[in-house]
Amino acid sequence: MKIVTICGAGIGSSGVLKVNAERALLALDLEATVVAADVNTVRTVAADAQIILTTEEFVEAIGKTNADVIVIRNLFDTSELTHKLEDALG
Amino acid sequence: MSLPPLPESAIEISAFAADWRSAVALSGEALARSGAAKPGYADEMIRMIEDHGPYIVIAPGLALAHARPGPQVLNDGLSIVTLKHPVRFGHAHNDPVRVVLGLAITEPGAHLAAVAAVANIFNDSSAIDQLAAAETAAEVQRIMGVIPS
Numbered sequence: 001m002k003i004v005t006i007c008g009a010g011i012g013s014s015g016v017l018k019v020n021a022e023r024a025l026l027a028l029d030l031e032a033t034v035v036a037a038d039v040n041t042v043r044t045v046a047a048d049a050q051i052i053l054t055t056e057e058f059v060e061a062i063g064k065t066n067a068d069v070i071v072i073r074n075l076f077d078t079s080e081l082t083h084k085l086e087d088a089l090g
Numbered sequence: 091m092s093l094p095p096l097p098e099s100a101i102e103i104s105a106f107a108a109d110w111r112s113a114v115a116l117s118g119e120a121l122a123r124s125g126a127a128k129p130g131y132a133d134e135m136i137r138m139i140e141d142h143g144p145y146i147v148i149a150p151g152l153a154l155a156h157a158r159p160g161p162q163v164l165n166d167g168l169s170i171v172t173l174k175h176p177v178r179f180g181h182a183h184n185d186p187v188r189v190v191l192g193l194a195i196t197e198p199g200a201h202l203a204a205v206a207a208v209a210n211i212f213n214d215s216s217a218i219d220q221l222a223a224a225e226t227a228a229e230v231q232r233i234m235g236v237i238p239s
Contacts, residue, residue: 008142015205057143
């Protein structure tokens with residue numbers, strides 16, 4: 001499984017999302033590759049992704065995709081991430 | 091996983107910012123004081139928000155001000171500015187901002203270790219409240235797990 005985290009610069013928020021998504025996956029006992037990227041590269045990076053994790057601001061720019069787009073409000077809240085990932089995968 | 095440097099010069103307590111732009115500018119000035127970035131980095135951080143919206147308000151009360159690695163970045167570094175009066179960035183859920191965490195990163199590939207170290211601190215949901223209430227730079231460093239030099 002591939003998960004892509006998306007933000008504006010590809011280093012700040014997407015990095016936090018990647019780190020915490022990996023922690024959530026560990027808690028859920030799931031394996032996935034998590035890649036942080038900026039919104040300009042979403043088409044190529046997320047072409048083979050099952051899940052895109054991002055914040056509200058980027059949903060429109062991400063546009064049409066085969067991946068499930070999951071919007072996170074509080075990037076440091078691992079329980080929000082865990083619940084939303086569990087819902088998407090379950 | 092180590093936190094980028096957060097020297098006392100990169101910390102400003104109870105600062106006054108009239109709006110989000112000046113809050114981000116203060117965060118950039120703090121990075122410039124500590125030698126992490128050139129003064130122009132603040133403009134790049136502001137441009138990120140102008141281009142993409144207030145997504146850098148990544149948790150209730152906390153903005154992660156940053157731009158891409160580039161010529162404006164001199165060294166990896168963090169800054170922390172706490173605001174005397176909370177400022178709205180226009181975020182639907184996480185406004186108003188009380189703490190601005192500035193981040194300068196030199197190498198795109200190296201940011202994840204830095205960000206993981208930041209996440210270790212802020213995954214404790216009380217960290218933002220503690221920082222907002224801190225009265226000295228030393229207290230901020232203690233909350234962030236930095237040993238003052």
